[in-house]
Amino acid sequence: MENPLESQPSPNSGSHPSAHDQGPGRCYINNLPYDVFHKIFTICHGQPTITDNSFPILASHVCRIWRHHALDTGTLWTKHEFRTRSPNFEKHSTFMDRANGAPLDVIIDETPFRSSSVKHAKEIMRLLVQHVSHLRTLEVWRAPLKILRIIFDRFAELPAPQLRKLTVRSDKSTAWYAGGRPTKWKFQPFVRTEAPNLRELNLYGINPTNIIERFKGLQILRLKWTGVFKGVSPYDHAKAVQELLLLLPDLRYLLLGHRYSDHVGRDVNSLQLLPDLLPPPITHTSLMHASIGAKPICSNGIMASLALPKLRYAIDRDQNELSLAVACLPVIAEPTECPFPALITLRLRGGYDESESIAHPWNAVNMSHLDSVLSRLKQLRSLTFDHIDFEGDQYFPCVGWTCPKLDWLSFIACLGFSMRQVRSVVETRLQQQEAKKKLRPLVRLVVYQRSSVPPMVFEDGDREWLEGALKLDMKIHQRDPMGGQDYLLTTVYLTRTLAREDDR
Numbered sequence: 001m002e003n004p005l006e007s008q009p010s011p012n013s014g015s016h017p018s019a020h021d022q023g024p025g026r027c028y029i030n031n032l033p034y035d036v037f038h039k040i041f042t043i044c045h046g047q048p049t050i051t052d053n054s055f056p057i058l059a060s061h062v063c064r065i066w067r068h069h070a071l072d073t074g075t076l077w078t079k080h081e082f083r084t085r086s087p088n089f090e091k092h093s094t095f096m097d098r099a100n101g102a103p104l105d106v107i108i109d110e111t112p113f114r115s116s117s118v119k120h121a122k123e124i125m126r127l128l129v130q131h132v133s134h135l136r137t138l139e140v141w142r143a144p145l146k147i148l149r150i151i152f153d154r155f156a157e158l159p160a161p162q163l164r165k166l167t168v169r170s171d172k173s174t175a176w177y178a179g180g181r182p183t184k185w186k187f188q189p190f191v192r193t194e195a196p197n198l199r200e201l202n203l204y205g206i207n208p209t210n211i212i213e214r215f216k217g218l219q220i221l222r223l224k225w226t227g228v229f230k231g232v233s234p235y236d237h238a239k240a241v242q243e244l245l246l247l248l249p250d251l252r253y254l255l256l257g258h259r260y261s262d263h264v265g266r267d268v269n270s271l272q273l274l275p276d277l278l279p280p281p282i283t284h285t286s287l288m289h290a291s292i293g294a295k296p297i298c299s300n301g302i303m304a305s306l307a308l309p310k311l312r313y314a315i316d317r318d319q320n321e322l323s324l325a326v327a328c329l330p331v332i333a334e335p336t337e338c339p340f341p342a343l344i345t346l347r348l349r350g351g352y353d354e355s356e357s358i359a360h361p362w363n364a365v366n367m368s369h370l371d372s373v374l375s376r377l378k379q380l381r382s383l384t385f386d387h388i389d390f391e392g393d394q395y396f397p398c399v400g401w402t403c404p405k406l407d408w409l410s411f412i413a414c415l416g417f418s419m420r421q422v423r424s425v426v427e428t429r430l431q432q433q434e435a436k437k438k439l440r441p442l443v444r445l446v447v448y449q450r451s452s453v454p455p456m457v458f459e460d461g462d463r464e465w466l467e468g469a470l471k472l473d474m475k476i477h478q479r480d481p482m483g484g485q486d487y488l489l490t491t492v493y494l495t496r497t498l499a500r501e502d503d504r
């Protein structure tokens with residue numbers, strides 16, 4: 001088949017393709033209307049294989065018509081990345097002019113500041129000041145403190161009416177990382193102006209104390225710095241989160257934590273008993289995703305102090321399911337309204353003396369609420385029991401008639417249950433489905449067994465029956481298994497969108 005691009009007349013011939021006899025089987029792409037060209041250009045420009053502004057440059061050099069269309073398509077010239085030691089400021093200035101008022105996306109990393117740091121920072125700001133009214137995205141990655149001061153002290157006086165996303169990650173030497181140098185500088189962009197349309201704010205190693213209340217329309221917020229929870233006690237953690245949510249009524253995604261703090265292990269008592277002092281619960285009606293990077297006793301205190309009717313995912317600092325202590329079961333079961341009715345995944349963490357495999361004295365009290373809690377979680381699709389002592393199959397049977405949308409069931413180093421009981425639960429759900437009770441059958445069962453105890457015993461035919469009814473995985477429990485990660489990785493949520501920036 002003939003390439004339509006090769007059949008074009010020379011751009012220097014001065015004749016339009018439509019003036020030529022096309023002949024049978026010929027197709028001149030230049031005859032397409034401009035709106036079709038615009039759509040093609042937009043699609044090509046958005047392909048992940050095309051980096052920076054390479055496509056607009058290529059398109060504008062094909063021929064006279066293509067160049068005319070490319071220069072008329074302002075959205076092709078909106079992405080500007082300053083990632084080289086010597087940025088071509090003249091090129092960026094030309095491209096910003098060609099954008100012709102289309103929203104601009106600007107990314108700056110530490111590379112331009114490794115040599116002529118202050119000079120390059122001032123040149124970048126000279127360009128941004130001219131086009132700040134069209135700025136849609138601004139990302140600054142690992143810039144030194146003096147560069148952050150140059151950029152954001154200037155932005156304190158500049159309005160950004162179209163700004164939707166602001167991301168700033170400081171380098172590790174700043175005062176808001178552990179061990180950083182002290183500073184009196186305050187991060188205060190737009191403090192004397194406005195950014196009324198800001199919807200996403202991501203700050204890593206930056207103290208946001210002076211600005212959060214200015215952006216009440218935020219929908220996505222990520223904060224990682226040493227003082228994010230304002231204290232060390234569970235009460236401090238819970239109160240800090242409550243105050244933040246009360247400031248941001250439209251917030252949908254929240255990530256809080258500090259990547260560089262030491263991991264704190266789990267204490268059995270903290271999983272079976274909530275802290276004595278917690279603030280009264282508050283309700284936030286918009287939050288759908290919560291990622292909490294705190295030690296377990298504090299994260300449980302936070303969850304016990306919130307009612308989140310739209311919450312779908314609770315995630316920990318490693319982007320796995322947040323372990324919710326069995327101590328929270330009475331709190332979830334008691335209110336008139338379920339605090340987490342939209343929850344999709346739940347990882348319930350218990351505690352027992354692993355050296356003697358003895359149930360905690362409060363285990364029976366907490367687990368007695370399991371039936372009531374699961375009956376309220378109508379949207380739950382993945383349920384993980386982590387170090388739970390079922391004390392002889394006492395609490396597990398309720399899974400057979402609760403959680404109508406449940407697909408995945410996992411056990412991590414659990415005690416006091418049998419595979420015969422598991423089969424009974426799977427059979428019950430199948431029977432409920434056959435009776436048209438709107439109860440989904442389980443599709444996957446994962447059992448992480450402790451290496452220090454004998455393997456799970458299957459009675460006659462149980463293993464074969466389970467393998468025929470669902471996907472069965474029997475695994476050896478590692479030091480810190482991923483739990484429900486398998487289910488989370490099947491969703492677009494984790495790997496494609498919200499967690500993408502957390503790994504940078």
